[in-house]
Protein backbone atom coordinates (compact mmCIF):
# COMPACT_ATOMS: atom_id res chain seq x y z
CA UNK A 126 0.00 0.00 0.00
CA UNK A 127 1.20 3.46 -0.87
CA UNK A 128 1.83 5.28 2.37
CA UNK A 129 1.71 8.66 0.64
CA UNK A 130 -1.92 8.28 -0.41
CA UNK A 131 -4.36 10.83 0.84
CA UNK A 132 -3.64 14.48 1.38
CA UNK A 133 -3.20 16.42 4.57
CA UNK A 134 -4.53 19.95 4.85
CA UNK A 135 -8.21 19.51 4.10
CA UNK A 136 -11.22 17.40 4.97
CA UNK A 137 -13.76 16.50 2.28
CA UNK A 138 -17.41 16.79 3.38
CA UNK A 139 -19.13 15.91 0.10
CA UNK A 140 -18.34 14.57 -3.37
CA UNK A 141 -20.63 15.44 -6.25
CA UNK A 142 -19.97 13.12 -9.22
CA UNK A 143 -21.55 14.29 -12.45
CA UNK A 144 -20.74 11.57 -14.98
CA UNK A 145 -21.68 10.74 -18.53
CA UNK A 146 -20.65 7.31 -19.74
CA UNK A 147 -20.62 6.09 -23.31
CA UNK A 148 -20.50 2.28 -23.15
CA UNK A 149 -19.68 1.85 -26.85
CA UNK A 150 -16.55 3.96 -26.83
CA UNK A 151 -16.07 3.34 -23.09
CA UNK A 152 -15.50 7.03 -22.49
CA UNK A 153 -16.26 8.80 -19.24
CA UNK A 154 -16.97 12.54 -19.26
CA UNK A 155 -16.94 13.85 -15.74
CA UNK A 156 -17.21 16.90 -13.56
CA UNK A 157 -16.48 16.03 -9.96
CA UNK A 158 -16.82 18.63 -7.23
CA UNK A 159 -15.36 18.19 -3.76
CA UNK A 160 -16.77 20.35 -0.97
CA UNK A 161 -14.14 20.52 1.72
CA UNK A 162 -12.87 22.37 4.76
CA UNK A 163 -9.26 23.43 5.12
CA UNK A 164 -7.43 22.09 8.17
CA UNK A 165 -4.21 24.02 7.45
CA UNK A 166 -3.12 27.11 5.51
CA UNK A 167 -2.07 26.02 2.00
CA UNK A 168 -1.31 27.78 -1.28
CA UNK A 169 -1.58 24.49 -3.20
CA UNK A 170 -3.96 21.58 -2.71
CA UNK A 171 -3.35 18.02 -3.91
CA UNK A 172 -6.05 15.59 -4.93
CA UNK A 173 -5.46 11.96 -6.00
CA UNK A 174 -6.27 11.02 -9.61
CA UNK A 175 -4.71 8.49 -11.98
CA UNK A 176 -5.18 8.73 -15.76
CA UNK A 177 -7.69 10.77 -17.82
CA UNK A 178 -7.26 14.14 -19.53
CA UNK A 179 -7.96 16.84 -16.99
CA UNK A 180 -9.60 19.69 -18.90
CA UNK A 181 -10.01 22.29 -16.20
CA UNK A 182 -10.01 22.82 -12.47
CA UNK A 183 -11.89 25.47 -10.52
CA UNK A 184 -11.71 26.54 -6.89
CA UNK A 185 -14.88 28.21 -5.61
CA UNK A 186 -16.00 28.63 -9.22
CA UNK A 187 -12.83 30.39 -10.40
CA UNK A 188 -10.44 28.71 -12.81
CA UNK A 189 -7.30 27.57 -11.02
CA UNK A 190 -3.85 26.63 -12.30
CA UNK A 191 -2.99 22.95 -11.93
CA UNK A 192 -0.26 20.43 -12.69
CA UNK A 193 -0.45 16.65 -13.08
CA UNK A 194 1.80 13.93 -11.79
CA UNK A 195 1.24 10.24 -12.45
CA UNK A 196 -1.00 10.01 -9.44
CA UNK A 197 -2.40 13.35 -8.51
CA UNK A 198 -3.32 16.90 -9.39
CA UNK A 199 -1.65 19.83 -7.69
CA UNK A 200 -4.04 22.78 -7.72
CA UNK A 201 -2.95 26.38 -7.15
CA UNK A 202 -5.94 28.52 -6.19
CA UNK A 203 -5.80 32.28 -6.79
CA UNK A 204 -5.77 32.95 -3.07
CA UNK A 205 -4.19 31.18 -0.13
CA UNK A 206 -6.67 28.79 1.50
CA UNK A 207 -6.68 29.13 5.28
CA UNK A 208 -7.50 26.68 8.06
CA UNK A 209 -11.22 26.53 8.76
CA UNK A 210 -12.16 27.88 5.31
CA UNK A 211 -14.75 25.97 3.31
CA UNK A 212 -14.07 25.66 -0.40
CA UNK A 213 -15.14 23.73 -3.46
CA UNK A 214 -12.80 22.09 -5.94
CA UNK A 215 -14.28 21.14 -9.32
CA UNK A 216 -12.38 18.95 -11.78
CA UNK A 217 -13.53 18.37 -15.37
CA UNK A 218 -11.92 15.33 -17.00
CA UNK A 219 -12.44 12.81 -19.78
CA UNK A 220 -11.12 9.44 -20.85
CA UNK A 221 -11.39 5.69 -20.59
CA UNK A 222 -11.13 4.37 -17.02
CA UNK A 223 -8.03 2.18 -16.61
CA UNK A 224 -8.02 -0.41 -13.81
CA UNK A 225 -4.64 -0.83 -12.15
CA UNK A 226 -2.89 -3.23 -9.78
CA UNK A 227 -3.19 -2.10 -6.20
CA UNK A 228 -0.03 -1.95 -4.13
CA UNK A 229 -2.08 -3.60 -1.36
CA UNK A 230 -1.93 -6.96 -3.12
CA UNK A 231 -5.68 -7.08 -3.96
CA UNK A 232 -5.94 -10.13 -6.26
CA UNK A 233 -7.00 -8.33 -9.47
CA UNK A 234 -6.79 -4.90 -11.10
CA UNK A 235 -9.00 -2.43 -9.25
CA UNK A 236 -11.03 0.56 -10.33
CA UNK A 237 -13.69 0.90 -13.04
CA UNK A 238 -13.86 -2.47 -14.82
CA UNK A 239 -15.98 -4.17 -17.45
CA UNK A 240 -17.10 -7.78 -17.01
CA UNK A 241 -17.04 -10.49 -19.68
CA UNK A 242 -20.77 -9.91 -20.23
CA UNK A 243 -20.32 -6.16 -20.63
CA UNK A 244 -21.33 -4.92 -17.18
CA UNK A 245 -19.47 -1.77 -16.18
CA UNK A 246 -18.69 -1.76 -12.47
CA UNK A 247 -16.33 -0.31 -9.89
CA UNK A 248 -14.35 -2.28 -7.31
CA UNK A 249 -11.84 0.07 -5.67
CA UNK A 250 -10.55 -1.93 -2.70
CA UNK A 251 -8.38 -0.66 -1.29
CA UNK A 252 -6.80 2.33 -3.00
CA UNK A 253 -8.51 2.61 -6.38
CA UNK A 254 -11.01 5.46 -5.98
CA UNK A 255 -8.38 7.72 -7.53
CA UNK A 256 -8.53 5.66 -10.75
CA UNK A 257 -12.03 6.95 -11.59
CA UNK A 258 -12.60 10.19 -9.67
CA UNK A 259 -10.44 12.83 -7.97
CA UNK A 260 -10.43 11.90 -4.30
CA UNK A 261 -8.69 12.32 -1.02
CA UNK A 262 -8.20 8.57 -1.29
CA UNK A 263 -7.80 7.55 2.32
CA UNK A 264 -10.33 5.79 4.59
CA UNK A 265 -9.89 8.42 7.30
CA UNK A 266 -11.48 11.13 5.13
CA UNK A 267 -15.11 10.07 4.82
CA UNK A 268 -17.74 12.15 3.06
CA UNK A 269 -21.28 12.00 1.70
CA UNK A 270 -21.75 11.49 -2.05
CA UNK A 271 -24.10 12.44 -4.87
CA UNK A 272 -23.85 10.43 -8.12
CA UNK A 273 -25.54 11.80 -11.27
CA UNK A 274 -24.82 9.38 -14.08
CA UNK A 275 -26.09 9.67 -17.63
CA UNK A 276 -26.11 6.57 -19.85
CA UNK A 277 -27.93 5.63 -23.06
CA UNK A 278 -31.17 3.63 -22.98
CA UNK A 279 -31.89 0.89 -21.99
CA UNK A 280 -29.06 0.63 -19.46
CA UNK A 281 -29.68 0.74 -15.72
CA UNK A 282 -27.38 2.50 -13.26
CA UNK A 283 -26.87 1.81 -9.57
CA UNK A 284 -24.53 3.51 -7.11
CA UNK A 285 -24.26 3.74 -3.35
CA UNK A 286 -27.21 4.85 -1.25
CA UNK A 287 -30.70 5.64 -2.46
CA UNK A 288 -32.01 6.24 -5.98
CA UNK A 289 -33.61 9.68 -5.77
CA UNK A 290 -34.29 10.55 -9.39
CA UNK A 291 -34.24 9.36 -13.00
CA UNK A 292 -34.60 11.91 -15.78
CA UNK A 293 -34.86 10.89 -19.44
CA UNK A 294 -33.48 13.41 -21.91
CA UNK A 295 -32.16 13.30 -25.43
CA UNK A 296 -29.30 10.85 -25.55
CA UNK A 297 -30.10 8.92 -22.41
CA UNK A 298 -31.30 8.82 -18.83
CA UNK A 299 -29.63 10.48 -15.86
CA UNK A 300 -29.75 8.41 -12.67
CA UNK A 301 -29.20 10.22 -9.37
CA UNK A 302 -28.12 8.28 -6.29
CA UNK A 303 -27.50 9.82 -2.87
CA UNK A 304 -25.20 8.39 -0.21
CA UNK A 305 -26.13 10.62 2.71
CA UNK A 306 -23.91 9.03 5.36
CA UNK A 307 -20.13 9.33 5.54
CA UNK A 308 -18.33 6.92 3.22
CA UNK A 309 -14.65 6.23 2.57
CA UNK A 310 -13.79 6.89 -1.12
CA UNK A 311 -12.73 3.28 -1.81
CA UNK A 312 -16.28 2.13 -0.99
CA UNK A 313 -17.85 4.22 -3.74
CA UNK A 314 -19.20 2.18 -6.64
CA UNK A 315 -21.15 2.42 -9.87
CA UNK A 316 -22.75 -0.45 -11.79
CA UNK A 317 -24.07 0.03 -15.33
CA UNK A 318 -25.61 -2.76 -17.36
CA UNK A 319 -28.64 -4.58 -18.71
CA UNK A 320 -29.95 -4.83 -15.17
CA UNK A 321 -33.04 -4.38 -13.06
CA UNK A 322 -33.26 -2.93 -9.56
CA UNK A 323 -35.42 -5.34 -7.59
CA UNK A 324 -37.02 -4.31 -4.31
CA UNK A 325 -37.11 -7.29 -1.95
CA UNK A 326 -40.35 -6.65 -0.08
CA UNK A 327 -40.02 -9.65 2.25
CA UNK A 328 -36.43 -8.90 3.20
CA UNK A 329 -37.35 -5.25 3.76
CA UNK A 330 -40.11 -6.28 6.19
CA UNK A 331 -37.76 -8.55 8.17
CA UNK A 332 -34.78 -6.17 8.13
CA UNK A 333 -36.65 -2.95 8.84
CA UNK A 334 -34.57 -1.22 6.17
CA UNK A 335 -35.17 -1.12 2.41
CA UNK A 336 -33.46 -4.05 0.68
CA UNK A 337 -32.98 -3.68 -3.07
CA UNK A 338 -30.70 -5.63 -5.36
CA UNK A 339 -29.14 -4.74 -8.70
CA UNK A 340 -29.52 -7.90 -10.78
CA UNK A 341 -28.86 -8.88 -14.39
CA UNK A 342 -32.17 -8.76 -16.26
CA UNK A 343 -32.10 -12.55 -16.77
CA UNK A 344 -30.98 -13.33 -13.19
CA UNK A 345 -34.17 -15.18 -12.19
CA UNK A 346 -33.93 -17.57 -15.14
CA UNK A 347 -30.19 -18.08 -15.40
CA UNK A 348 -28.66 -17.84 -11.90
CA UNK A 349 -27.69 -20.71 -9.65
CA UNK A 350 -30.60 -21.59 -7.27
CA UNK A 351 -28.08 -21.59 -4.40
CA UNK A 352 -27.34 -17.93 -5.17
CA UNK A 353 -31.04 -17.04 -5.11
CA UNK A 354 -31.42 -18.82 -1.76
CA UNK A 355 -28.65 -16.83 -0.12
CA UNK A 356 -30.02 -13.63 -1.59
CA UNK A 357 -33.45 -14.41 -0.16
CA UNK A 358 -31.86 -14.68 3.29
CA UNK A 359 -30.53 -11.09 3.42
CA UNK A 360 -33.45 -9.80 5.50
CA UNK A 361 -32.79 -12.47 8.12
CA UNK A 362 -29.06 -11.67 8.02
CA UNK A 363 -29.66 -7.95 8.61
CA UNK A 364 -31.99 -8.75 11.53
CA UNK A 365 -29.35 -11.11 12.98
CA UNK A 366 -26.58 -8.49 12.77
CA UNK A 367 -28.88 -5.75 14.09
CA UNK A 368 -29.71 -7.82 17.15
CA UNK A 369 -26.02 -8.32 17.96
CA UNK A 370 -24.33 -5.11 16.88
CA UNK A 371 -27.04 -2.45 16.72
CA UNK A 372 -29.18 -1.01 13.92
CA UNK A 373 -28.13 -1.33 10.29
CA UNK A 374 -26.22 1.94 9.84
CA UNK A 375 -27.40 3.21 6.43
CA UNK A 376 -30.60 4.05 4.49
CA UNK A 377 -30.75 0.92 2.34
CA UNK A 378 -28.91 -2.29 1.55
CA UNK A 379 -28.55 -4.76 -1.26
CA UNK A 380 -26.08 -6.38 -3.58
CA UNK A 381 -25.13 -5.94 -7.19
CA UNK A 382 -24.55 -9.33 -8.79
CA UNK A 383 -21.59 -9.11 -11.17
CA UNK A 384 -20.58 -12.69 -12.01
CA UNK A 385 -16.80 -12.93 -12.17
CA UNK A 386 -16.08 -9.79 -10.13
CA UNK A 387 -12.63 -10.29 -8.57
CA UNK A 388 -11.97 -11.31 -5.01
CA UNK A 389 -15.47 -12.81 -4.60
CA UNK A 390 -16.87 -9.44 -3.66
CA UNK A 391 -16.35 -6.07 -2.09
CA UNK A 392 -18.39 -4.45 0.67
CA UNK A 393 -19.09 -1.27 -1.33
CA UNK A 394 -21.24 0.75 1.04
CA UNK A 395 -24.99 -0.12 0.92
CA UNK A 396 -24.47 -2.01 -2.37
CA UNK A 397 -21.95 -4.83 -2.12
CA UNK A 398 -20.53 -5.97 -5.45
CA UNK A 399 -20.62 -9.76 -5.49
CA UNK A 400 -18.91 -12.01 -7.99
CA UNK A 401 -20.40 -15.04 -6.29
CA UNK A 402 -23.50 -15.26 -4.09
CA UNK A 403 -22.48 -18.10 -1.83
CA UNK A 404 -24.10 -17.53 1.55
CA UNK A 405 -20.85 -16.93 3.45
CA UNK A 406 -19.78 -14.23 0.97
CA UNK A 407 -23.18 -12.51 1.02
CA UNK A 408 -23.04 -12.46 4.81
CA UNK A 409 -19.39 -11.35 5.04
CA UNK A 410 -19.91 -8.27 2.84
CA UNK A 411 -23.08 -7.39 4.75
CA UNK A 412 -21.25 -7.62 8.10
CA UNK A 413 -18.71 -5.13 6.74
CA UNK A 414 -21.44 -2.48 6.63
CA UNK A 415 -20.99 -2.32 10.43
CA UNK A 416 -17.30 -3.30 10.56
CA UNK A 417 -15.14 -1.49 8.04
CA UNK A 418 -17.77 0.80 6.52
CA UNK A 419 -19.68 2.42 9.40
CA UNK A 420 -16.64 2.04 11.67
CA UNK A 421 -13.75 2.67 9.26
CA UNK A 422 -10.12 1.89 9.83
CA UNK A 423 -8.05 4.89 10.84
CA UNK A 424 -5.02 3.44 9.04
CA UNK A 425 -4.78 0.60 6.52
CA UNK A 426 -2.61 -1.32 8.99
CA UNK A 427 -5.76 -1.73 11.13
CA UNK A 428 -7.59 -3.66 8.40
CA UNK A 429 -8.16 -6.64 10.74
CA UNK A 430 -10.79 -4.40 12.41
CA UNK A 431 -12.83 -4.93 9.24
CA UNK A 432 -11.82 -8.35 7.99
CA UNK A 433 -11.37 -10.09 11.35
CA UNK A 434 -14.71 -8.77 12.61
CA UNK A 435 -16.59 -9.70 9.40
CA UNK A 436 -15.05 -13.19 9.62
CA UNK A 437 -16.05 -13.60 13.27
CA UNK A 438 -19.59 -12.36 12.53
CA UNK A 439 -19.79 -15.01 9.79
CA UNK A 440 -18.82 -17.70 12.33
CA UNK A 441 -21.69 -16.48 14.53
CA UNK A 442 -24.05 -16.76 11.55
CA UNK A 443 -22.84 -20.27 10.69
CA UNK A 444 -23.49 -21.32 14.29
CA UNK A 445 -26.95 -19.72 14.14
CA UNK A 446 -27.67 -21.68 10.96
CA UNK A 447 -26.58 -24.93 12.62
CA UNK A 448 -23.64 -25.49 10.26
CA UNK A 449 -20.88 -25.54 12.88
CA UNK A 450 -20.18 -24.10 16.30
CA UNK A 451 -17.98 -21.04 16.72
CA UNK A 452 -15.61 -23.22 18.79
CA UNK A 453 -15.21 -25.71 15.96
CA UNK A 454 -14.73 -22.98 13.38
CA UNK A 455 -12.13 -21.31 15.61
CA UNK A 456 -10.26 -24.59 16.16
CA UNK A 457 -10.24 -25.28 12.42
CA UNK A 458 -9.00 -21.78 11.57
CA UNK A 459 -6.35 -22.02 14.29
CA UNK A 460 -4.91 -25.14 12.62
CA UNK A 461 -4.94 -23.42 9.24
CA UNK A 462 -3.23 -20.29 10.55
CA UNK A 463 -0.59 -22.34 12.32
CA UNK A 464 0.30 -24.09 9.08
CA UNK A 465 0.35 -20.87 7.07
CA UNK A 466 2.81 -18.99 9.32
CA UNK A 467 1.60 -15.55 8.27
CA UNK A 468 2.56 -12.22 9.86
CA UNK A 469 0.48 -11.17 12.89
CA UNK A 470 -2.85 -9.53 11.99
CA UNK A 471 -2.30 -6.01 13.34
CA UNK A 472 0.95 -5.58 11.43
CA UNK A 473 0.28 -6.76 7.87
CA UNK A 474 2.92 -6.05 5.20
CA UNK A 475 1.70 -3.07 3.09
CA UNK A 476 2.13 -5.14 -0.07
CA UNK A 477 0.11 -8.03 1.34
CA UNK A 478 -2.50 -6.16 3.29
CA UNK A 479 -5.33 -8.65 2.78
CA UNK A 480 -3.40 -11.77 3.76
CA UNK A 481 -5.39 -14.47 5.53
CA UNK A 482 -4.02 -13.56 8.95
CA UNK A 483 -6.06 -10.33 9.08
CA UNK A 484 -9.18 -12.45 8.47
CA UNK A 485 -8.52 -15.68 10.38
CA UNK A 486 -6.17 -14.69 13.17
CA UNK A 487 -8.12 -11.42 13.42
CA UNK A 488 -11.28 -13.44 14.10
CA UNK A 489 -9.38 -15.71 16.49
CA UNK A 490 -8.30 -12.60 18.42
CA UNK A 491 -11.97 -11.78 18.98
CA UNK A 492 -12.66 -15.37 19.98
CA UNK A 493 -9.80 -15.30 22.50
CA UNK A 494 -11.10 -12.00 23.85
CA UNK A 495 -14.57 -13.49 24.28
CA UNK A 496 -13.18 -16.50 26.17
CA UNK A 497 -11.21 -14.23 28.46
CA UNK A 498 -13.80 -11.55 29.30
CA UNK A 499 -16.98 -13.63 28.93
CA UNK A 500 -19.96 -13.47 26.58
CA UNK A 501 -21.64 -10.52 28.23
CA UNK A 502 -18.66 -8.12 28.30
CA UNK A 503 -17.70 -9.29 24.81
CA UNK A 504 -21.07 -8.50 23.25
CA UNK A 505 -21.24 -5.17 25.09
CA UNK A 506 -17.79 -4.32 23.73
CA UNK A 507 -18.80 -4.95 20.11
CA UNK A 508 -22.03 -2.97 20.44
CA UNK A 509 -20.18 -0.09 22.11
CA UNK A 510 -17.57 -0.20 19.34
CA UNK A 511 -20.21 0.41 16.66
CA UNK A 512 -22.07 2.92 18.79
CA UNK A 513 -19.00 4.97 19.71
CA UNK A 514 -17.04 4.96 16.45
CA UNK A 515 -19.79 4.53 13.83
CA UNK A 516 -19.72 7.23 11.16
CA UNK A 517 -16.01 7.79 11.69
CA UNK A 518 -12.89 5.72 12.03
CA UNK A 519 -10.95 3.99 14.78
CA UNK A 520 -7.67 2.22 15.40
CA UNK A 521 -6.52 -1.01 17.03
CA UNK A 522 -5.54 1.01 20.10
CA UNK A 523 -9.09 2.37 20.32
CA UNK A 524 -10.44 -1.19 20.30
CA UNK A 525 -8.02 -2.40 22.97
CA UNK A 526 -8.90 0.58 25.17
CA UNK A 527 -12.64 -0.01 24.74
CA UNK A 528 -12.41 -3.73 25.57
CA UNK A 529 -10.40 -2.89 28.69
CA UNK A 530 -12.92 -0.23 29.70
CA UNK A 531 -15.98 -2.48 29.26
CA UNK A 532 -14.41 -5.55 30.87
CA UNK A 533 -12.61 -3.51 33.57
CA UNK A 534 -9.50 -5.59 33.05
CA UNK A 535 -5.94 -5.28 31.74
CA UNK A 536 -5.87 -6.99 28.34
CA UNK A 537 -2.37 -5.91 27.26
CA UNK A 538 -0.86 -9.37 27.17
CA UNK A 539 -3.87 -10.94 25.44
CA UNK A 540 -3.86 -8.43 22.57
CA UNK A 541 -0.07 -8.34 22.38
CA UNK A 542 0.03 -12.10 21.89
CA UNK A 543 -2.83 -12.39 19.40
CA UNK A 544 -2.30 -9.22 17.37
CA UNK A 545 1.45 -8.63 17.35
CA UNK A 546 3.45 -11.72 18.31
CA UNK A 547 5.09 -13.67 15.48
CA UNK A 548 4.04 -16.97 17.00
CA UNK A 549 0.30 -17.38 17.41
CA UNK A 550 -0.84 -18.38 20.91
CA UNK A 551 -2.71 -21.60 21.60
CA UNK A 552 -6.46 -21.43 22.09
CA UNK A 553 -7.44 -21.98 25.71
CA UNK A 554 -8.27 -25.64 26.39
CA UNK A 555 -11.94 -26.51 25.91
CA UNK A 556 -12.54 -23.23 24.09
Ligand SMILES: [Zn+2]
Nearest residue numbers: 409413432435
Ligand atom coordinates in the same frame (compact mmCIF):
# COMPACT_ATOMS: atom_id res chain seq x y z
ZN1 LIG B 1 -13.94 -8.60 3.84
